[in-house]
Structure formats: structure tokens, C-alpha cells
Amino acid sequence: MTPADQAFDQLMRLAGRPRPDFVRIADEPPALNTRFHAEAAAAAALAAVGTLAAELWTMRSGQAQEVAVSPREAGAALLSFALQVFEDSSRAPPLRPDDAGGGGRGTPAMGFFETKDRRHVFLHPSFPSSAAKLHRLLGSPADTAAVAAAAMTWTAMDLENAIAEAGVCGAMVRTAEEWDQSEQGRILAARPLVEVVKIAEGPPMPLPAAGDAPLSGLRVLDLTRVLAGPTCGRTLAQHGADVLYIASPNLPATEFFISDVGHGKLSAWLDLPAELARLKELVAEADVFSQGYRLGSLERMGLGPLDLARLRPGIVYTSINAYGHEGPWSGRPGWEQLAQTVTGMADIHGAAFGGAGPRLQPAAVADYTTGFLAAFGTMVALQRRALYGGSYMVRVSLAQTAMWLRALGLRPVEALAATQPASPAEIDGWRMDSPSGFGPVRHLRPPVQMSLTPARWTRPTTPLGAHPAAWPA
Template sequence: MAHPAKDALHDLLTAASLPLPWAQAVAFPGAGPGLPSSFHLGAAAQASIAAAAVAAAGIHLRRGGPAQHVTVPLRHALAEFRSERHLRLDGAPPPDPWDALAGLYRCGDGGAVRLHTNFLHHRDGILQLLGGLPPERAAVAAALQEWSATRFEAAAAGAGLCVAMLRDFGSWDAHPQGRALAAQPPLLIERIGDAPPTPLPPLGARPLAGLRVLEMTRIIAGPVGGRCLAVHGAEVLHLSAAHLPSIPVLNMDTGRGKRTARLDLRQPAGAERLRGLLRGADILLQSYRPGALARLGFGPEAAAALRPGLVYASLSAYGEQGPWGGRRGFDSLVQTATGFNQAEAEAAGTPDQPRPLPCQALDHASGYLLALGAMAALLRRAEEGGSWHVRVSLAATGQWLRGLGRLADGFAAPDPGQEDIADLLEDSESGFGRLSAIRHAAQMSATPARWAVPPMPLGSHEPVWSGGGAAFPAPPSSG
């Protein structure tokens, strides 16, 4: 019987146009569901983390390094898919990032909608749309009885808010956006400009040493992509802006391995500084809503014109094509809209109690796919030349997860607590205090994965390249 993670890894390498024989050096210890779910979350975690590690090992090999083996244990991969949940700051859990109003609500027509209110302006916008309500769950629940689920989802989207109507798989597959995504692979890599071949840097101690990544992402998926590139040795400079909201606990977890600076692209000086940084970058990771950076002059083609040979990697919620191509979204909303919550409820025998996946699987898998695509594009840049655009969406990742099949006994799996994953943690000093966090799950035989830079509060550094040297010594670790 085929191993589901091995099959999934082959699918990802095929989508990235990477050699399938590279998968032969990968081991997937562990068996079973791993988390209580009817979906193959373990296979998705192992395969996506392994695919990125295989791409990094391939780059190291092409630079003259040795061939190496990659091992991704099931238990460790799933713990990393819940890394934000297992983070501890000075020995205690950090504040809960979820807003009190976030969650699923029934509407007057019997349908349901999920609200994402973790950003204050999204929460206030929903309260205003509902008639200027106070921030109380009971008031929101009562007001939604005056709406149908379809009408409220559409009204919220029209107001730029973050809401998703509960659907089952059949409804999503029949939806115009579901149909637009139906034939798409989990990642897309396309040439968007001409440039001569760019050789990979001379061999370094780590697979991505000497490669520079500009990261313009928030929340989980995009930052996980940057964190993955950093763990294999890339210099990652994360850019934010003071006027943009953020969630500190997520920055603590996904900021490992990165320096962080602030730029306001609405100001001429900030835009000019970004142009300078782009001219020295190999990869730009961005997870803003489709079209947002283009309106500021930094869309894929414009960025590639500034830096011929750039790999521009974009993450979106629902893809860039179709009627929802510009819609805002987060993992929890995409799970709801595309059928996962209802499918889990039915598999658990509680069809009237929509059930989220036990981890932000779409976020985490998409982050590793974003890193995978960026590294695959670097290899193509070295061989063929050109500038490249990598596209990943949470909804397409969900479609890939669905394609891995279902588990008949998945809910019999235990739900691991902090004590169950204690051996997978590493301790380090940071700009927030002493952190305990999940180590990277991909074990590399020749170039062990590690983060050389501790996480710091947003804006702690200047928006300049470091010249390839580490800004901080490698943090101590234990466990």
C-alpha cells in the first residue's frame, strides 16, 4: 500500500517541476492520523515540509554540495503545523490571538457565517454593517437573525470585511470560484519576464546561504514561507508598516530566522527604499490581497522590471482568478467557505455542529508550498534565465488536501497537548523574552536546519541588507 505522504510529495515535486528521483532520499517515520480529523493532515504536513526541504537540498546539490537524506517524522510535522499553539513565552502561553467575536454564527435563513475579527478594523466594520452594535457576541448573534447567510457574506465582502458562509463540498464545487480553481495544481510557477540565467551563489555551509528574500507578509501562511527559507540559510528581511495591524504572538513564532524593518510604501521615501532593496533581492514573498501591491507600483511585472531575474511569490486566499480573485480571507474562513468545516462535522457524526480542522493546515501547508515554489523558480532561473511568478492560494491548498483522501477512523486519534510534544521544543532568547518553540521538522543529513536569527518585535532593524552575515549569533537551544 502506498504511503500517503510519499504520494503527496510526488504530486508537489511534479507541480514544482522538480526531479522525482529527489523524493527517494526522503523518509517519513510514523503512522496513523496523528490528529483527530477525517483528512490526511499528517500526509499534508510531512509532504509539504519535505518538499521544501528537498528543494533546499537540491539547490545545495546544484551548488556543489553533497547529496543528503531528508527525514520528516509524522509527529514532528504535525506539531510544526500547530507551532503557534505550542509557543511559550517566559514559560507561559502567550495571549490568545483570537478576538472574542470571531467564530461561527447562525443566520435567519438557517445558514451560518464565520466572522474573522482579529483585526480591530475588521471587527468594527462588521459591527457597523450590523447597525452599529456593541462588541458583544449576543448582540451580533441576534442581529444576524435578520440576515440570510448568502446576503451577509456578499455585503461583508463588498465592504472589504472578512466573512465566509458555511458550505459543504458540493456547494463549493458548484460555486463559480470553486469551478475556477478546479483544474489548478497546488502551486503555479510562470515566467513573467526576460533575464539572463542567474547562477546560484558559490557553495556555502547552508543550502540558501547568500540568497536574499524580501518578505511582505502577515499572520501565518506567508510568514511560514519566509521562516522556511530562513531555516535553510536564506537572509530574510521582513517588511511591515506602522499603520498595518499585526498579531504579536504570531510574529514571535514565524519571525524566527528573520530581521524585521518598517517601510510605509504610501510615502515616496518608503517606496524608493523598497526599490533599492528589490534590486538586491532574489525572492519577494508577499501575501497582500491580489492587486494591493500593484496599486503601489510593486506588482509582479513592475518588480521584475526593477530587478530582472526576480522570483516573485504571491499568496492569496482564493486564488487570483475567478469572481473571488480579489477577496480577503484567512485559513478559518477558507475552511468554512470551501466545505471543510461541514465535512469534518459529518465525518464526526455531528452534521449540525460545524467543526474546524485541528490545525491551521491550509495556512501552514501554503507557507511551505510558497517556499517550495520560490526555490523551484530559483533553479529554473539558474538554468533558463527569466523572472518568475509563483502563486499559491489557501483554497487551492485545500483542494490539494481534499485530493489526499479521507480517513475512516481519524477522530480516534488523540489530540496532543504541550506535554506530548515537549521533546520537539527548543529554547532561545528573543526580543520578546525567552521563547520555547517547535524545532523545524525536516531533518537534513548534511545541512541541519536551524534559525540563526532570533525573532524580534516588528521594525527592530533598519531596512537594509546585512551583506550576508548573520545579525545575531545562533540562539542556544535545548531539547
């Protein structure tokens, strides 16, 4: 059994069903130069999404279909933001924006730094306000060498604790064993990879009758940010959901990521809490509420899972965060790089390349895969709602996904030499051309093949706030 088949079987057991016979995951050589089965995990998550899409379509139409996924194409999807090609460079969003959102440009405090106890931390300046806090904590160093010198005045654990207390982003590099023995690691190990929990009773809610896609007629409110959460909404959109992305005009964003994960969505501004009443009006007509804000942020505005289950019986409330939804780390902000840092992935990856220190994966393996898993869990909940009724909570996290990737086993170090990177022609075969709010763009297509209801985006990606905060007629 291939690692992709193994991972897919795990997801099917989580959904409470045997492996279906209409799903095929190709057996292909890896394209990413990593010891982790990153492409296999992404392919399994996409196959699980395709399985639920096929089953939902059967519920709507009585028709069965086949699903196929290429792990190599799934691996390219883990780098989809970097594989966009814009025709008009004057309208194209910058790859590394000055606001430091995800790229870190404009501040030297980004990356791995050694500490005085000969360990390492990863510093992530994130957006401008948190970057400023991180610089103040380090003594406002002016360049990378000064950041490195400042980090050498701390032990790794003391610096991690100070970063957490300041509410900014950074973490100590851990081995896999250290993470697994930590309180947060033990909490995550005791929870499912994707949690789907009924939180309120209610009558069954059949799928809408009209439409030509598995999720046609279903409405998704997307209140997430880079990259996992928006990937969930984009994945639901490719199977027909009406996805309305809500952004705040007061929060910074990274347009190069927005253009990548905005396919298939409407995008509107809402200033919370000032426009909270309008958001609740949208919730009252939604089927899914997907959010990626820090623990407690939305609850303080009356937007927690139970609040919305009362406001909109039958809601599916999907939450995505960095370190899990319970335990001492549940409220910490984090990103892809930090999930790799704390769970042992960076340590293992670095050791495979000369042992000169921790290294990140050659793709956003936790972010995108977590987004696919969130969409899978959301579709499981929608299916259960249609069959049995009720409101549901779905929870995933970057760290949980990273632990799952580790648990799928490691490629031998000697096998890395046999990695076959995707060629430009191969990547171009996975691309499609679309209009967009950033001008014509050539970008990756949805990486799952459906025989009757092809995955597709019917709305072009746009800059934030391009539409009114309203559901389509």
C-alpha cells in the first residue's frame, strides 16, 4: 500500500466509511525533495474531498462518478501561490510585499536563529504591527546580523516564552520526541486529525435540489486569513458552494496569497465589531461559517460555535488554527513555518541535508493540506446534517496536520537523490487561464478530477472588497 493509500484509508475511517472503489490515487514518484510524504498526504486529503463531493452528488442526483488524484499535481498545489503567472505585471500582486505579510520583507527578523544555549528559534514577524512588537522585544535590531546577535542573548525557551507573552509569532525548534512529550503535543495526539462534532440537535436539512455541482446552493462565510483557512473556502467553491470571503479594512493582507486562494469566491469588506449586525444577517442565511481567528476573538463578539448554532440552526462551524483548539498553546498565533518548527519537521528536514540546522519544507505542506482537510471535514458535516440533522463543529490545526505527516513515515535519506522534480511542462499541464481582478492569470487548476461534476471555479479571483457584503441572488 502506498503512503497516499494509507493516508486516504485513515481519512475514510475518520469519516466512518470503508474505502470507496470509485477513487483512484496514482502511484507516482515524489516531486518534492523532502523525507516526508507531503504529496501523498495532500493527495489523500484531496481524494477525501472528492469522495465526499461524489457522495453528495449521488445524494442529489442518484448518479455515481469516479474520482482521480495525482500526488505530483497535489504536490504542486502545495506551492500554488508561487505558480501564478500574471499577464499584466502592472496589475499583478507582488510576490514579497513590503507589508511583511507572510514574506517577511521589510524586517530582518524572519527565519531560524541560534540562541545562547545552542538551540534555534524561528522568528516570524507576520504583519507590520506584530513585526514591530517582535523588534521591540529584541531591542529593535536594524539588520539580520543584529537580530542574530540579539537572539544569542536568550535561551531558546526564554525567548519563546517572551514571544508568547508579547502575543507575537515565534517558537523554539523541537525534536519530534520533545513535541510529542510536551503538554500540547500530548493533547493533539489524543484528538482526531479532523474533528467533526455535533453541537446541537435539529431536523435533517436536505441538500438543495437545483444546481449542477455537489455543493450548489450551499453558502459559506469565509472569515479566514493566509493560507489554510482560505484554501478551505476555495476548495468548497470548486465543488459549487457560494463562498463569500469577509475581510476587515483595518487588517493588512498579502495580495499574492489573496489572488491564489480567492478563486471561486465573492469578496467583501466588513468592519467588526462595528458591522457585526450585518455579519449576523449573513450568518442567518449561511450553511457554513469558516473562521481562522485567534481563540476567543470571535467568541467575544457572540460568534462562537454555540452562538451561531442558536442564531442559525444547522450551521457548520469550521475552525482552523496553528496549534490546536485546546491546551496551553491554543490561543497562540502561528503560521506554517512555526507548525513545522515545533513538531519536529524542521529538525528532521534539516538533518537530511547535512545537519547544518533546521530547515523548512520546500512547500507550504501544512497550510494547504490543512485547508484541504478542513474542506473534507466541512463536507462530512454537511452530509451528516443532510442525513441526520443538527449543527456541527469542525476543527483542524496546522500542528495536527504536521504530526499526521510525520506519522505517515519518512522516506529514506538515500531515496532523496531519486526525487523527480516537476518539470515546467508538467506544471504547465496542470495550469488553466482565467480572468481575474488582477488581470489575466495562468494558475493551477483544482487538483482533483471528477468524472461527472468537474471541479471548477465559476467566479474569478479578485482583490479584497470587490463585492457587496451580500449573498448572490
